[in-house]
Amino acid sequence: MASVRLQGLRKRFGTHDVIPSLDLEINDHEFMVFVGPSGCGKSTLLRIIAGLEPITEGDLFIGDRRVNDLTPAQRDIAMVFQDYALYPHMTVYQNMAFGLEMRHAAKADIETRVLAAARMLEIEPLLKRRPRDLSGGQRQRVAMGRAVVRDPQVFLFDEPLSNLDAQLRGQVRGEIKALSQRLQTTMVFVTHDQVEAMTMADRIVVLRGGVIQQVGTPEQIYSTPANRFVAGFIGSPSMNFLPVTLEAGGARLEDGTLLPVLTTRRGPAVLGIRPEHFEPAGEGGLAAQILLVEPLGADTLVHFNVGAVRCIARVAPDTRPQMGETLRLGVAPGKAFLFDPESGVRLG
């Protein structure tokens, strides 16, 4: 078990800086999730930690060791790949044993550890099969098993759930979380799916263009997003953003509606409202002309336009507005966010 520390890390592909300069500390035992849209550098970061990509500048520590110049093998890490990367010519048992064999572990020791891991992951019956005879979920487990056997300092996961169907994904998500609690190993998990990030992480790193936008617990990320990008990326459906002008009485929309927002600032800003924070308002509030109604069972999504901006509100399931109808919506008190229109930074 070990912490992972990145100091002034820079990664350049050709003339292009993928990661300009990055500092991050992942604590011992921590379940850290890197999240961000595709191309944000999260996978590159993971591969740098794994040793699959060389570092252009800066330092990388695992525990107290500076590992910049160590091969993946020497870093004592394990990795679960997006496509699982099982060796097609080896049985499940051989796949799991291979890493130990490469480290010259004793044969008996290998067997004990493979069997233990297989038992834990409930893949004992599969040990003699080859990867091509396994289902997607089974392969995923074997890939995890291969990592678990090694008992590494750090577990690295590269979008390991993206090849599973929705139902299985939820199940495996829970299993990985449980595994992490049982093993108490430092884990770094890369995903583009914010639900995975929110449900599994001890802490989340939100990345964009190779730059950390915010590091924090899921709670912090959700309730106090550092900027408009984080706010928009975390939460589903996404936060709605409306251009406003701040006045004494609150935020005035472009159509003249004044929404009561507590702030001392004045001038142009962006108002952010999460769909779940709209609430029906009797009078006042904004006039939402309904474009589309999506009943989801537990709640209902309502699409509407505010000026040129399309918005979504999550309302109680028994609310069944009709298309074309106009709904009066307000914002739950204290739930609105304000962002700088230029920099996107959240205004306090």
Place this chain on the structure above:
Amino acid sequence: MVARLVKRVSAAALALSLPLGAHAAGFDWQKYKGQTLDVLVDNNPIGQVIANNVAAFEKLTGINVKVDIFTEQQMRQRLVTVLDSNSSQVDVFMTLPSREGQQFSGAGWYTDLAPMTKDASPDYDFAGLSPALLKAATFDGKLTSIPMNIEGPVLYYRTDIFKKCNLTVPASLSGMLDTAKALKKCNAATTPFVSRGLRDALAYTYSVFFHNMGGHYIENGKSGLCSPAGLSALSLYGDLQKHYGPLGVVNYSFYQISSLYRDGRAAMAFESSNELSDVMQGGARLNDTGIALLPPGPGGSHPTAIAWGLAMSPYSTHKGAAWYLIQWATSPAIQAKDEIAGIAAPRPAIAQDPQVKAWLAAAPVRQVWQNAVNQLANTGTSNVGYPITDNPESRQYIGEAVDKVIVGSDKPDAACAPADQSLNALIAKDKK
């Protein structure tokens, strides 16, 4: 092909037939014992006699011999690669002085053998070798090779067909065309006439037509290929092959000609005297073949007589042993073996050898053949192609002109003109 089985048997026979060998007075065959020689020979009957009998030489001298046998073209490619890099890889090789003698001599690729001929076993009889052939192998005063045979194109013809059609071998060159015509009419199943058509090979047979017609390759320092006599020769050779030759004759060399005639599918074949054994193989032609020289033409009779020679590389590191091999391979004893294999010996005396006599007597055609070869030896010249350094290239231009006439792409004068131009350039280059 290297007949390994035959080789063993005949080796034993030869060891017995060389009674003078090891204990010849004053001559030490064992002088170079233990040395190793590399010998490059052509895959023709002459080369095969060497390959088949070399074990006896090894036994006689204690010299180890490695014989590499290749078809002519590959042999030459190999030889030039070896010699051009001054390699001692080859000690002794077969060569055609009439073709490459001047070229190789200019390159310094022959060892002068004249001084060595004095170091010969008493039964070698150097003086018995044909003086004309020795002269033809002498360049810039150096004896570049020892003749191994004598050969020239002769007319093989089917006596039975001629008889059936009431024909005789024409008395003059111009009669050839009429004879071919008559043969075609009388006996349509067989090809009336065949000779070489392959571009780079036909100078050998064409040259006789050319000279008999009265042509001279070089007249007053200029190419005479297209002289009036030359054009007549071109027309005659072209017409014979085109109208009375086999389909595809432009690809014919001695292999195809011999097999065509041997299989009874040609009435006349103008091909090397050396092909006797191939022609007679299987025995079908043993009793219905006549052999004659090409009839004389307006220029008289100028048969071609050339020889394969055995030469020594100047880079050889075993010159003494190499000379032993050469004198052995050109000795009367071996040349008697050659004769019995259908290779005419370059020594008139061989005909008196009892074994040879017996062989000649065994089939009438052999004596007919021997007579033709004797005529070659007495009157033949070695002008195959132009007597210049680039003789091989000159043969190519002759071949081009002839082939254009055979395939009918050009009339003789049009076919000849560009060849003459190229040949004049070659002659000019040679004078420099």
Place this chain on the structure above:
Amino acid sequence: MSLSASSRQRGAIALLSLPAVFFTALMVVFPVGYTIWLSFRSAPLGHATQFAGLANYAQLFHSGSFWNSIEVSLALYLLSLALQLIAGTYLALLLFHARRMPAILRSILISPFMVPPVVVGMMFLVILDPSLGAANWILSLFGLPPSAWLASPQWVIPTIALIDTWQWTPFVALIVLGGLQSLPPSVYEAAKIDGAPAHLVFWRITLPLLLPTLMTAAILRSVDLLRFFDIIYVTTQGGPLDASDTLNVLGFHIGFELFQFGYASALAVTLTAMVFGVVLSLNRLRKAVAW
């Protein structure tokens, strides 16, 4: 993305190609360099070479046989390539539609290009013999006049092209078959729904999508066809006359029969440059038609 942990590991991987590169440098670069050097020198037999400037190249470009060889080489190249691509595509389409390929058919298909060119030459020398060969006998069955085949200046190039086509069409067909199998089936389904008739599907959909594969096959064959040597060396040696005298055969003739090594080197260098040029432009063309 490249797979390399540290510069050390990348170095280790690069080291793996070193033996092959080193070997090639020794075996190929020296001969090529030597030949280029020799092409600027005169090399009289048995004497030291002398600097000759561009004389060998000048001689080459003024030589009728060189231009004849260019013509012969190009005619043989274009004819063979066209025949093999067309026949190969046809055979590939048959195989593609047959779906199942029994082992015997597979064996037959790979046979021709496994046979040594020397043997191919021997085989066809016998079959194409003008007076006794099977080819003329077959012609006679159809009431056609006999042909001199390899001995006919007009027919020798088509005949050699046919021999080469016999040997290499199955090879081309297998490559094209690979291309056919890799085409997305959905495209055909879409075309079917669009109501395109079969022949239009071929001309408008299959062939354009197949172009990159055909270019690959064309490049592979071009490298060999432009240097055509083996079968001619065995059968006609460039004849009759110079009707099948390709550049490579002519070069061999000049070098190893006329022994003009400087001149032959100039020809070899020119031929190599030509092959490079054609392959590079075909490769560019292949990239242009890629989808």
Place this chain on the structure above:
Amino acid sequence: MNKRILHILVVAQLVVVALGILFPIVWMVMSSLKSSADVTAYPPSFLFKPTLENYTHLLETTPFFAYARNSLIESGASTILGLALGIPAAYAASVTRSSWPALVTLSARMAPGTLFLVPWYVVFKALGLVGTYAALILTQAAITLPIVIWVLLPAFDAIPRSILEAALVDGCGVLRSLWRVALPLVSSGLVIATILGFVFSWNYFLFALVLSDEGTKPLVVAAFNYIGEGSTDWGGLMAAATLIALPPLVLAIAVQRWLVAGLTLGAVKG
């Protein structure tokens, strides 16, 4: 058109093509089994009494098996050398995505073979290797190496990168990831490379023409002696041709399934 009729049409065309491909080979074998009288019969005879006399004559009069052994040694060793050099090179080229080393080795195929003869002869003469197996094995490897790389490069490219990365994470060094993970995954490519390398080396005569001697001469070079003689002896010529072509044919047919699959797959990428 009816699907069934269409299928029959396709199969019928295939049969015709297959017969066309097969004809020359069958003709060669048939001629090799004819007596000297039958072989030059015209029109050609199909019904004849097969005889092995051409074969027995050939084997009796020429050291055929010695040439065959030479061919075997030279093709076998040059294939092994080609594999030893080509496997790591193809792997490196695939992994680093730098194709220039592969291009360098392939460039050897663009120059006419005749270009190499004199320079090589000069070099091997200086080394004292002319006429030795070593010279022939080295020069023939110039043929096998590009084939190995050409076949294996796309095969290595087809391995998902993540599997190679997993091997690195699992603790393999470069050589071990090649040996334990990558190579087993391209085993069919390896078979194809080996067979093609062997066959093309077996079939190539030009280098051996100059660099071999009587003791190391391979079959294809010896074949030229038969060609000359062959115009007088078709049966013998065809017997020699059949025997020379037999080893590559048998080898290739033994692995025809892989060979065909490999050619159809590999070439698309190449």
